[in-house]
Amino acid sequence: MKIDVQGHSTFASTGGRAFDPKGDVILFIHGSGQNHLGFMLQHRFLANRGWQAITPDFPGHGKSEGDPIATIEEMAAWLASFMDAAGIEKAHIAGHSQGALVALEMAAKFSDKVRSATFIASALGIPVNDYLLGLAKDREPKAIKAMMDWGHGPTGHVHDHTMPGASHMHYGSQLMASNVPGALFTDLNACNEYTTGAETAAAITCPTLCILSGQDKMTPIKAGRKLHAALGGKLVEIPHAGHMSITEQPWDVTKPLRGFLESQRVEA
Amino acid sequence: MADYKFDTLSLHAGQSPDGRFGSRAVPIHQTTSYVFQDTEQAAALFNMEIGGHIYSRLTNPTVAVLEQRLAALDGGVAAVATASGMSALFVTVLALCSAGDHIVASSQMYGANINLFQHTMSRYGIETTFVSPRDPEAIRAAIRPNTKMVFGEVIGNPGMDIMDLPAVAAVTKEANVPLVVDATFNTPWMIKPIEHGANIVIHSLTKWMGGHGVALGGAVIDGGNFDWGATPGKFPTMTDAHFGYQGVNLWEEFGPMAFATRVRTEGMMNAGPCMAPQNAFYILQGIETLPLRMERHMSNTAKMLEFLTNHEQVSWVKHPALPEHPDHETALRLMPKGQGSIISMGVKGGRAAASAFIESVGLASHLANVGDAKTLVIHPGSTTHSHITAEAMEAAGLTDDLVRISVGLEDFDDIAADFSQALKAAGRVVPKVAAE
Numbered sequence: 001m002k003i004d005v006q007g008h009s010t011f012a013s014t015g016g017r018a019f020d021p022k023g024d025v026i027l028f029i030h031g032s033g034q035n036h037l038g039f040m041l042q043h044r045f046l047a048n049r050g051w052q053a054i055t056p057d058f059p060g061h062g063k064s065e066g067d068p069i070a071t072i073e074e075m076a077a078w079l080a081s082f083m084d085a086a087g088i089e090k091a092h093i094a095g096h097s098q099g100a101l102v103a104l105e106m107a108a109k110f111s112d113k114v115r116s117a118t119f120i121a122s123a124l125g126i127p128v129n130d131y132l133l134g135l136a137k138d139r140e141p142k143a144i145k146a147m148m149d150w151g152h153g154p155t156g157h158v159h160d161h162t163m164p165g166a167s168h169m170h171y172g173s174q175l176m177a178s179n180v181p182g183a184l185f186t187d188l189n190a191c192n193e194y195t196t197g198a199e200t201a202a203a204i205t206c207p208t209l210c211i212l213s214g215q216d217k218m219t220p221i222k223a224g225r226k227l228h229a230a231l232g233g234k235l236v237e238i239p240h241a242g243h244m245s246i247t248e249q250p251w252d253v254t255k256p257l258r259g260f261l262e263s264q265r266v267e268a
Numbered sequence: 269m270a271d272y273k274f275d276t277l278s279l280h281a282g283q284s285p286d287g288r289f290g291s292r293a294v295p296i297h298q299t300t301s302y303v304f305q306d307t308e309q310a311a312a313l314f315n316m317e318i319g320g321h322i323y324s325r326l327t328n329p330t331v332a333v334l335e336q337r338l339a340a341l342d343g344g345v346a347a348v349a350t351a352s353g354m355s356a357l358f359v360t361v362l363a364l365c366s367a368g369d370h371i372v373a374s375s376q377m378y379g380a381n382i383n384l385f386q387h388t389m390s391r392y393g394i395e396t397t398f399v400s401p402r403d404p405e406a407i408r409a410a411i412r413p414n415t416k417m418v419f420g421e422v423i424g425n426p427g428m429d430i431m432d433l434p435a436v437a438a439v440t441k442e443a444n445v446p447l448v449v450d451a452t453f454n455t456p457w458m459i460k461p462i463e464h465g466a467n468i469v470i471h472s473l474t475k476w477m478g479g480h481g482v483a484l485g486g487a488v489i490d491g492g493n494f495d496w497g498a499t500p501g502k503f504p505t506m507t508d509a510h511f512g513y514q515g516v517n518l519w520e521e522f523g524p525m526a527f528a529t530r531v532r533t534e535g536m537m538n539a540g541p542c543m544a545p546q547n548a549f550y551i552l553q554g555i556e557t558l559p560l561r562m563e564r565h566m567s568n569t570a571k572m573l574e575f576l577t578n579h580e581q582v583s584w585v586k587h588p589a590l591p592e593h594p595d596h597e598t599a600l601r602l603m604p605k606g607q608g609s610i611i612s613m614g615v616k617g618g619r620a621a622a623s624a625f626i627e628s629v630g631l632a633s634h635l636a637n638v639g640d641a642k643t644l645v646i647h648p649g650s651t652t653h654s655h656i657t658a659e660a661m662e663a664a665g666l667t668d669d670l671v672r673i674s675v676g677l678e679d680f681d682d683i684a685a686d687f688s689q690a691l692k693a694a695g696r697v698v699p700k701v702a703a704e
Binding site for chain 1: 271272277280281282283284285308312313315316317318319320321328329331332333335336337339340342344345346348349398490491493495497513514515516517520521522523524525528532
């Protein structure tokens with residue numbers, strides 16, 4: 001669906017189903033240089049299981065208009081505006097990588113809008129090395145190639161997709177190339193400059209789940225465990241997945257996420 | 269972890285050794301269907317919410333390894349394997365075109381490709397304009413508002429005309445029409461068309477990819493690099509609600525692999541030209557040695573060109589590696605590792621001499637295939653291209669004396685000896701023809 005957020009047309013995938021903002025909403029938050037398609041299988045599965053799944057494209061990403069947002073804090077504020085525009089009062093949120101940093105901000109600073117928060121392949125902060133930042137700024141295709149390489153574990157590197165016939169690496173490359181030029185650099189720079197994760201995590205009171213990847217080179221599992229230690233809550237580790245666990249081992253992400261969401265529904 | 273290179277992907281892409289038995293070779297899943305874990309999993313599979321297999325007309329684990337290997341090698345986001353190269357082209361047209369639509373296609377290509385557009389698709393209201401693949405401006409001029417694809421062979425069969433991919437891709441991109449290419453004669457070892465702007469790649473896997481001549485197969489590879497939504501309403505099969513799958517909008521839900529998903533959920537679902545898992549296994553065995561075979565194809569072709577161009581019984585030789593070929597420079601620019609292993613030659617004495625040559629070869633095989641490990645010969649004008657019109661034949665340069673050679677992997681000295689005696693036999697026909 002398309003809605004207007006802060007004056008720009010914004011696209012949000014609803015998993016192929018009609019969206020009811022009054023239902024049990026699970027809001028997915030995509031990562032750096034990504035868009036709604038990263039969560040393709042998670043939101044399709046949940047949208048067809050009674051959840052109101054919605055994944056917006058941040059401005060300048062996927063099918064959304066506007067300029068990419070410069071900071072994690074501003075992304076969280078934009079997401080709050082998106083929820084208002086979509087008529088969503090309160091949602092379970094799930095972020096991947098940079099999206100998980102945005103989820104930290106959302107859960108801490110817009111706590112009245114968040115029922116639970118899930119953090120996938122993330123940490124309290126995601127420092128980005130100068131080499132990758134430089135590539136993203138000046139040679140974006142090379143940066144995308146590097147991220148595909150570092151972002152995938154063994155399954156991704158042999159192109160052994162759970163969706164028969166598909167290639168993680170090439171699909172991911174085309175997905176990232178479909179964003180506006182410069183979106184990747186803006187995102188990575190926002191991650192790099194975000195340094196308040198520890199304080200923010202300490203302020204979070206909603207139920208949380210961390211889903212970490214054993215082969216993650218972009219947010220190593222040791223950093224992910226520090227995030228979990230700061231948050232408490234539930235923890236799931238996927239041993240053979242790389243950073244792009246949501247596409248590389250999609251069911252290993254969907255299954256614990258669904259279990260967590262269902263448990264919140266029961267408790268509610 | 270490294271981003272694996274071509275030779276490594278030829279051996280490993282698409283397969284993780286299976287967790288239960290650890291089989292190193294790709295297992296042949298000779299099964300039509302797959303037991304569901306429960307009703308929820310079945311429903312999720314049927315609605316493309318999770319990955320997995322339902323029924324082998326749609327997907328099969330052995331075939332999926334092949335598809336993923338092809339996507340990896342050609343730089344595609346996804347691939348769909350089919351029963352043959354022709355069915356790959358058919359499901360592509362099915363996914364893109366409807367009655368009232370238009371196609372721009374090369375005038376110089378395999379006879380069955382021409383016939384599909386000229387005689388079959390036209391009966392279903394899909395019109396085709398044929399133009400030279402060597403003329404981007406002619407392609408531009410032929411594109412109409414209802415044109416849904418531009419199609420051609422990267423290397424034309426049998427004339428070895430080379431499509432200047434970047435130049436044609438610039439035209440199709442500007443017109444917002446997908447560029448679909450048949451890459452059978454080049455294989456991704458020689459050139460990856462997607463890297464040069466093609467949007468969809470079609471293969472007959474029966475040829476060089478398999479290389480052994482034991483299994484038929486085809487594939488459609490989705491480059492994932494075409495914006496189906498750029499012109500609203502132009503590609504309704506991608507951007508409107510699907511007739512099945514809860515009305516899914518493929519472009520919104522699957523993005524770069526919307527086209528491959530349409531092929532799977534319509535062409536394979538409703539027409540059903542699926543590849544047998546046994547054939548997928550055979551073709552995978554071939555692909556494992558593709559880089560090694562292609563090197564030998566190229567070196568033997570270079571020797572054959574030298575042999576033929578110096579032979580008194582050969583009136584002309586056509587191959588892009590030769591300086592006199594009109595696409596020589598384009599071929600070297602796009603395919604520096606080699607320009608293919610098909611050679612067209614004219615045998616002095618016309619049709620009778622050509623026939624005598626073909627009937628005299630001993631080591632080489634007279635058959636309707638190319639890209640086999642063994643050397644092959646045929647007279648296209650009376651066989652593979654005999655069903656096209658006289659005009660189309662002339663446009664394709666199919667003269668009476670033309671013999672098509674698919675250079676194999678034998679020791680070249682043995683091929684040369686065989687060709688020497690066969691050309692000598694052809695030479696004996698010439699005085700007889702002159703006398704008549």
